[in-house]
């Protein structure tokens with residue numbers, strides 16, 4: 001999944017326009033609970049388990065920042081986190 | 092000391108109810124059948140929510156609906172032609188029971204009269220009374236709420252010096268009757284409400300539970316600027332999350348938000364996030380279809396059994412509902428159902444006597460059966476037991492007898508529905524024998540004083 005596709009996912013789930021991938025989600029009008037919903041959906045979509053500590057400050061996450069964290073978790077990129085189970089369904 | 096309507100009364104004078112123990116078949120409580128919830132999926136989502144967002148979702152929040160939950164609500168409301176509006180129109184609640192009290196406290200002033208469709212969900216009358224309001228039966232005819240007569244009732248009440256600004260109704264698959272107001276009537280009702288300066292309160296927990304999937308245009312969808320809509324996840328998802336919402340015109344939503352903040356400080360962000368996640372992943376279709384199919388089956392079993400046991404030309408009259416949780420029976424010979432609940436408990440079956448749904452004990456010759464949570468293979472047996480108890484009605488349980496016993500019991504009548512045990516004279520005066528209370532001949536019959544009939548809810552959690 002490339003950045004524009006990922007931005008689209010963010011738009012779909014958070015009901016906002018991602019004008020710039022690097023803009024923190026909070027500045028796009030996404031509240032913290034909505035960010036949680038987004039991260040949950042992303043885990044589900046990619047079949048990965050994200051490290052909550054890597055997302056420590058959810059409100060400062062941008063679409064691009066989140067995609068970077070996702071890519072780190074995708075098998076073949078980096079060691080899978082211990083809890084990771086199912087195969088990725090994205091990309 | 093009398094009890095709140097929500098209390099489960101001890102089985103005073105009817106110990107055999109509890110002797111039956113496990114064997115009691117309950118048609119009393121309005122509980123959804125949670126066997127249909129996808130618990131494995133849900134537990135995974137709740138775990139994920141806690142792991143990723145626990146520090147946010149378990150924190151205090153503000154009395155605004157979580158934006159993440161708006162699509163789930165928009166989806167539900169649109170299915171019945173309603174419009175959730177934006178976050179500015181929505182107020183989170185811990186279910187519609189809280190919503191009822193919030194609007195009683197936030198949108199009305201103590202002493203005000205609130206018109207109620209009758210028979211009414213007892214929790215509504217109790218909430219209004221708790222807010223210091225005076226529930227009054229709105230006029231009805233054979234088709235339900237009667238808009239033309241309503242105009243006259245409002246005029247008359249105002250001429251008597253009463254303040255009347257709100258009408259409460261549950262127009263679709265109503266608790267307790269299962270009845271649905273026709274769409275034509277809905278338009279007429281809204282027209283009269285506008286003309287008469289009445290705000291409509293639409294309570295709609297069951298609208299999406301039509302057995303064949305049919306829905307009816309909500310009042311809110313027709314006139315969103317003059318309707319306060321109470322939505323809840325209790326019956327389309329599960330009541331234990333305690334999550335619902337109010338959709339209201341913005342200025343009213345603001346007032347309701349301030350009231351809910353006083354009542355609860357903060358809604359549950361966790362609950363809202365859990366529902367949002369469920370909807371985002373699964374949508375509502377599968378679960379709604381499963382609930383509908385389940386309740387269609389249960390209702391069919393119960394109605395068939397009633398037909399076999401009581402016949403269609405006997406003194407008990409009922410209609411097969413098209414949705415919801417309930418069947419409503421009326422005795423043409425005016426048998427009092429409070430006593431019958433005792434007889435039924437002795438047979439090992441429970442129901443809620445109709446008097447609980449009258450504003451002041453009317454409907455004493457009716458009873459409510461709930462099929463939503465009755466085990467499939469126990470329904471026929473439960474109805475057989477019920478029939479034994481009901482057949483005895485012919486001889487010895489006339490309403491008049493209950494009226495007499497009420498007189499003996501003194502002024503405590505009606506307390507089951509009153510927030511205050513010392514039944515307030517206001518409400519007594521309000522819904523006594525009254526030509527347009529809409530409950531017709533029922534008025535003046537015995538209200539339950541809180542001893543016998545409340546055991547209709549038996550050994551389980553209180554009816555909703």
Ligand SMILES: Cc1ncc(COP(=O)(O)O)c(C=O)c1O
Pocket residue numbers: 121185186187188189212214261266294296322323324325330335554555
């Ligand atoms: C008509 C009606 N209104 C409101 C409620 C309250 O539901 P909750 O508080 O669970 O949303 C019920 C529950 O059965 C009901 O039947």
